[in-house]
Amino acid sequence: MTKRYGIMGGSFNPIHMGHLMMSEYVRVELDLDEIIFIPTGNPPHKQKGLLDARDRLDMVKMAIRDNPHFSVSDMEIRRRGISYSVDTVQALKKAYPQDEFYFLIGLDILPDLRGWERFDELAKELEFALAIRPGFDSMNKEKMVWEINTLKEQFQAEIVVVETPLYEISSTDIRRRIREGKSIRYLVKEEIRQRIQENGYYKG
Numbered sequence: 175m176t177k178r179y180g181i182m183g184g185s186f187n188p189i190h191m192g193h194l195m196m197s198e199y200v201r202v203e204l205d206l207d208e209i210i211f212i213p214t215g216n217p218p219h220k221q222k223g224l225l226d227a228r229d230r231l232d233m234v235k236m237a238i239r240d241n242p243h244f245s246v247s248d249m250e251i252r253r254r255g256i257s258y259s260v261d262t263v264q265a266l267k268k269a270y271p272q273d274e275f276y277f278l279i280g281l282d283i284l285p286d287l288r289g290w291e292r293f294d295e296l297a298k299e300l301e302f303a304l305a306i307r308p309g310f311d312s313m314n315k316e317k318m319v320w321e322i323n324t325l326k327e328q329f330q331a332e333i334v335v336v337e338t339p340l341y342e343i344s345s346t347d348i349r350r351r352i353r354e355g356k357s358i359r360y361l362v363k364e365e366i367r368q369r370i371q372e373n374g375y376y377k378g
């Protein structure tokens with residue numbers, strides 16, 4: 175039987191409640207069987223402040239383990255070097271040729287999509303699930319619709335919009351709070367907060 179997968183790619187530096195909530199909403203709205211979280215590897219010139227891939231992967235494992243519909247793959251970490259989503263998706267489609275895939279993205283990523291490596295190839299392989307908050311203001315909505323339509327015309331990209339609540343949380347903000355000695359309670363799962371604290375991640 176065909177399975178419907180969501181791919182949730184990210185640096186997850188660290189994984190937070192925004193990632194988890196958005197994935198669960200999209201899973202339910204699009205009736206997906208499973209969301210695969212795929213943390214990015216460490217690029218050769220490691221992005222400043224990027225925690226080691228194994229630690230980010232472990233935190234993703236901890237964060238998702240109470241959800242039977244969530245799984246994690248280390249395929250981009252094992253591949254090393256810069257991993258392009260098109261390579262990841264092509265590998266998954268080769269392994270599961272009968273299944274359907276959606277690539278989950280937040281609105282912040284939409285304007286950059288066209289610049290992704292071999293985006294035309296990627297767009298042929300799957301649909302994108304774009305998470306937006308309800309009541310999105312009309313000015314930005316116009317820009318978003320224009321971008322979606324243009325990607326469709328230029329690359330035949332299919333983008334399905336899913337309304338989700340907005341958690342104004344980013345990993346950048348979490349890292350900054352840690353550096354400033356501020357609490358990150360309720361921004362990440364409690365076990366993640368403890369793991370970060372015990373290991374002194376993001377302090378420097």
Ligand SMILES: Nc1ncnc2c1ncn2[C@@H]1O[C@H](COP(=O)(O)OP(=O)(O)OP(=O)(O)O)[C@@H](O)[C@H]1O
Pocket residue numbers: 183184185186187192193196278279280281282283305341342343344345346347
């Ligand atoms: N608060 C959020 N709500 C919904 N989606 C989010 C949220 N934060 C990030 N995302 C989405 O999760 C995916 C992975 O994001 P990423 O790991 O880069 O998190 P981030 O918080 O944006 O990190 P950073 O601040 O380090 O750039 C992207 O598709 C991004 O749009």
Ligand SMILES: O=C(O)c1ccc[n+]([C@@H]2O[C@H](COP(=O)([O-])O)[C@@H](O)[C@H]2O)c1
Pocket residue numbers: 182183184185186212214257258259260289290291
């Ligand atoms: O393939 C690309 O060219 C590409 C360029 C930028 C981002 N991505 C993917 O988009 C996802 C979110 O990326 P980021 O940088 O916001 O964590 C993650 O899975 C990245 O691999 C992919």
